[in-house]
Amino acid sequence: MKPKRLSYLLGLAALSLVLLLAACTPESRSSSGAPKAASGGNESTAEKVTIDFWTFWGSETRRPIIEKIIEDFNNSQDRITVKHTYLPFGDIWTKNLASIAAGNPADVIINDYADVNLRASKNQNTDLSEYLSKDDIEKQFYPELWKNVLYEDKAYALPFNTDTRLLYYNKAAFREAGLDPKQPPQTWKQLEEYAQKLDKKNGSTYERVGFYPLWGDFGVDSWLINGDGGNGYFGENDQLAFDTPGKISTLEWLKSWQDRLGRQTVDAMKADFGSGVSDPFISGKVAMYIQTGTYNTQIEEFGKDLEIGVAPIPEREEGSGHWSSGGGFVVEIPKGAKHPDEAWEFMKYLTGVDAQKYWALKNFDNVANIEAAEDPEANKNAVYKASVENLADTKVFQVPLSASGYKDLINPHTDAVFLGKETPEQALQGAEKDVQALMAKSK
Amino acid sequence: MNRSAAPATGKSSGGAPKIDAYSVPVGKRRRSPREVLVFVLLSAGSLLFLLPLWWMISTSLKSPQEIAQYPPTFIPKEFHFENYVHTWHAAPFTLYAFNTLMLAFFAVVGNVLVNSFIAYGFARISFRGKKFWFSVLLATMMIPGFVTLIPQYVLFSKLHLVGTYYPLIIPQFLGSAFYIFMLRQFYMGIPKELTEAAKIDGANHLYIWARIVIPLSKPALAAIAIFAFNGAWNDFLGPLLYVNDEVLYTLQIGLQSFRGSVQTQWNYLMAGSVIVLLPVIVLFFLFQKYFIEGMNLTAGTKG
Numbered sequence A: 001m002k003p004k005r006l007s008y009l010l011g012l013a014a015l016s017l018v019l020l021l022a023a024c025t026p027e028s029r030s031s032s033g034a035p036k037a038a039s040g041g042n043e044s045t046a047e048k049v050t051i052d053f054w055t056f057w058g059s060e061t062r063r064p065i066i067e068k069i070i071e072d073f074n075n076s077q078d079r080i081t082v083k084h085t086y087l088p089f090g091d092i093w094t095k096n097l098a099s100i101a102a103g104n105p106a107d108v109i110i111n112d113y114a115d116v117n118l119r120a121s122k123n124q125n126t127d128l129s130e131y132l133s134k135d136d137i138e139k140q141f142y143p144e145l146w147k148n149v150l151y152e153d154k155a156y157a158l159p160f161n162t163d164t165r166l167l168y169y170n171k172a173a174f175r176e177a178g179l180d181p182k183q184p185p186q187t188w189k190q191l192e193e194y195a196q197k198l199d200k201k202n203g204s205t206y207e208r209v210g211f212y213p214l215w216g217d218f219g220v221d222s223w224l225i226n227g228d229g230g231n232g233y234f235g236e237n238d239q240l241a242f243d244t245p246g247k248i249s250t251l252e253w254l255k256s257w258q259d260r261l262g263r264q265t266v267d268a269m270k271a272d273f274g275s276g277v278s279d280p281f282i283s284g285k286v287a288m289y290i291q292t293g294t295y296n297t298q299i300e301e302f303g304k305d306l307e308i309g310v311a312p313i314p315e316r317e318e319g320s321g322h323w324s325s326g327g328g329f330v331v332e333i334p335k336g337a338k339h340p341d342e343a344w345e346f347m348k349y350l351t352g353v354d355a356q357k358y359w360a361l362k363n364f365d366n367v368a369n370i371e372a373a374e375d376p377e378a379n380k381n382a383v384y385k386a387s388v389e390n391l392a393d394t395k396v397f398q399v400p401l402s403a404s405g406y407k408d409l410i411n412p413h414t415d416a417v418f419l420g421k422e423t424p425e426q427a428l429q430g431a432e433k434d435v436q437a438l439m440a441k442s443k
Numbered sequence B: 001m002n003r004s005a006a007p008a009t010g011k012s013s014g015g016a017p018k019i020d021a022y023s024v025p026v027g028k029r030r031r032s033p034r035e036v037l038v039f040v041l042l043s044a045g046s047l048l049f050l051l052p053l054w055w056m057i058s059t060s061l062k063s064p065q066e067i068a069q070y071p072p073t074f075i076p077k078e079f080h081f082e083n084y085v086h087t088w089h090a091a092p093f094t095l096y097a098f099n100t101l102m103l104a105f106f107a108v109v110g111n112v113l114v115n116s117f118i119a120y121g122f123a124r125i126s127f128r129g130k131k132f133w134f135s136v137l138l139a140t141m142m143i144p145g146f147v148t149l150i151p152q153y154v155l156f157s158k159l160h161l162v163g164t165y166y167p168l169i170i171p172q173f174l175g176s177a178f179y180i181f182m183l184r185q186f187y188m189g190i191p192k193e194l195t196e197a198a199k200i201d202g203a204n205h206l207y208i209w210a211r212i213v214i215p216l217s218k219p220a221l222a223a224i225a226i227f228a229f230n231g232a233w234n235d236f237l238g239p240l241l242y243v244n245d246e247v248l249y250t251l252q253i254g255l256q257s258f259r260g261s262v263q264t265q266w267n268y269l270m271a272g273s274v275i276v277l278l279p280v281i282v283l284f285f286l287f288q289k290y291f292i293e294g295m296n297l298t299a300g301t302k303g
Helices: A002-023 A062-076 A091-102 A116-123 A129-134 A141-149 A170-178 A189-196 A220-227 A244-262 A263-272 A293-300 A340-350 A353-363 A383-393 A408-418 A424-442 B003-012 B017-020 B034-061 B062-067 B081-091 B093-124 B130-142 B146-160 B166-173 B177-188 B192-200 B206-218 B218-234 B237-242 B252-258 B266-286 B289-299
Strands: A049-055 A080-087 A107-111 A159-161 A165-170 A200-202 A206-207 A288-294 A308-311 A328-332
Touching: A002 A189, A002 B093, A062 A340, A080 A189, A080 B146, A080 B206, A091 A107, A091 A308, A091 B237, A107 A340, A107 B146, A116 A328, A141 B177, A159 A340, A165 A170, A165 A383, A170 A308, A189 B177, A206 A263, A206 B062, A206 B081, A206 B093, A220 A244, A220 A408, A244 A263, A244 A408, A244 A424, A293 B289, A308 A383, A308 B130, B003 B146, B034 B266, B062 B192, B062 B266, B081 B266, B093 B166, B093 B177, B093 B252, B130 B177, B146 B166, B146 B237, B166 B218, B192 B206, B192 B218, B206 B218, B218 B266, B218 B289, B237 B252, B252 B266, B266 B289
Parallel strands: A049 A080, A049 A107
Antiparallel strands: A107 A328, A159 A328, A165 A288, A165 A308, A200 A206
16 A cells, blocks of 8 residues: 555656646747747737847847847847847857757857858858848958958858957157157067167166067967068968068067067066056056057056057068958858848848947947948047058958868977077978878868 | 664664764874874865865955956955845846756756666666666766767757757756666665565565665765756756757856956956855755765775
8 A cells, every 4th residue: 555655656746847847948949940930929920030149248248239239130120030149158159069960050140250161161151152142242341351251262151340459559658768659660670679768677677678579469470470471371272381481580580579588587577467457568567569459448447547559560671561460250150040041131230330330339349341340430439440440451361171270280389489499490391391281181 | 864764774874984983082182293294284285275265255356456466465455245246137147046946956856866766776676687787877977978969969959859948857867877876886785684574575666765775875865966966056068058048047157158258257257156156065064974975985886
């Protein structure tokens, strides 16, 4: 008898569990594949479509901006409703991959420039050429950015935003050193002269360093582009361009800065750098510093008394070009999305003038739409204006498919230069050989 | 708790005498140098382990300016308790906490019930191919989670369950090799006489499992409950992959909203982390005994 009661109790427990489980199914199984027809009480249009839009903009600053843009889109027409879902940066792409594999991805997602081509080759995003033949919007974007959404001459994404690097300089320090704050350095030679004048030493330690090329947001890769006429590691047809005379002399030049200041000084000062108020430029430890356009918001927050100017990155010699480097994000349709047509409508809106202008105004972030980027309202901000002008000299590079992961091969060589273990020529030759081997293997 | 089954517990839980060893009076004045050394080393070790925890708490009370300061301050100059209030309201954390609690509840119920049920079968019932199936079960422990991630996702997607909590709850009711192994070893230690006596009295397996084995294995089950709770509470990848609606997000996903592509709001992230960690710490102190016993169970299963 007792065992019977027991199994009865167990059965009851199981039943209540099932009921509880049923209760926690959300009302809308939007992504489960079955599109829910006429979800609300809206009877106006029978075929209103809800599309999923995934971004990593969940912070208190960015979320309201993107959600306002979505709201405007939803109100602008009555056929499509965009549902925004925030996913953590980085992890968003893990989820994207899993959902593509399972065939239930989002309809629109924000992704990285650097490997649009990789995703296209692996069938992870959607070819947009059919839509582009109807709405030719290619011309509204910066050509440099457009280049990066192409795979085998077909577009697989639309550029959304971008960034560029500029030389920030401390005007008060310029005056103190007897330099004209209206005349930032134009060439590498001037940069060196200025830097030495701006150095402030107390005994053998530096109170202020005028400039050190590898502090800030402009690494060896970026300098090699700047010093080699705007050319990256990979030329036409994925030809390697590592040990070019331009790159060798650039690396030599970078090393000469370390030789002058001393490796110990460079390392010791670098160890002291923080962010915010202890940022080296904001705290006055460095007089000239290369950073992105949005770095200005940090200066406004933490360095209110700082009087700053911005200038393009100095060029190697007059006429060689003030080349800078950039990156940013694109919008694309994951492969297998349920509503690509509606997704396209929304992508057009996202990259259109109104939305892009709003994004630029609120974030002071560089946008991909030329007309929006050059809008006079946002350009009232001097640093933003300078960053927009700088886009003309900014290079954004696509990595050849077969060389994906190449940076891990280059870094050890460039590090060896600064440790004095390899000459710049040896390092670039070695790097080229390693990358070549990688490309041969993956072809 | 144990009183109902008092005569049996002393005999069954082989770990019990070990615990008594700690309470042997050490009050004798003289301690050997070796003991002192061990004590000092252990204290230093625990301080080392507590340091990150302190750092988290201290960061959670600072202003962004103070966090960025160099050299860093160990104790905040100003205590910004409002960070906690702000954090809680920056995202719908009350909802997230409720969601996470619900998932944790199912994880605990599922793991405790199902695993002990399966383990009973392996420990007490003899059937053909038992050894084979048990080794198959153990072999599944060798497969890293990342390998099964995508296939499992595709499976749930084909069942049209992605976007709901089912993919996070159902697996909790399908047994876990590690817990089954752990419980089976524990059940093997329960004297056969007890279950056999019950059998002679006419009890079936279900009855023996529910009325004899479960009450005797409370420490092991508590350990599993704690592990399951912790696992569900701290799970990030599961909810990230399977849930599409922000209404269903959990605390671990909510925390990530303070970490952006450009900058991280450390004070809020740390305040959130403290809040999320709190239940785990409370749980630890309440069930400390079982935590330790759980570890003994896993370590002492060689025989």
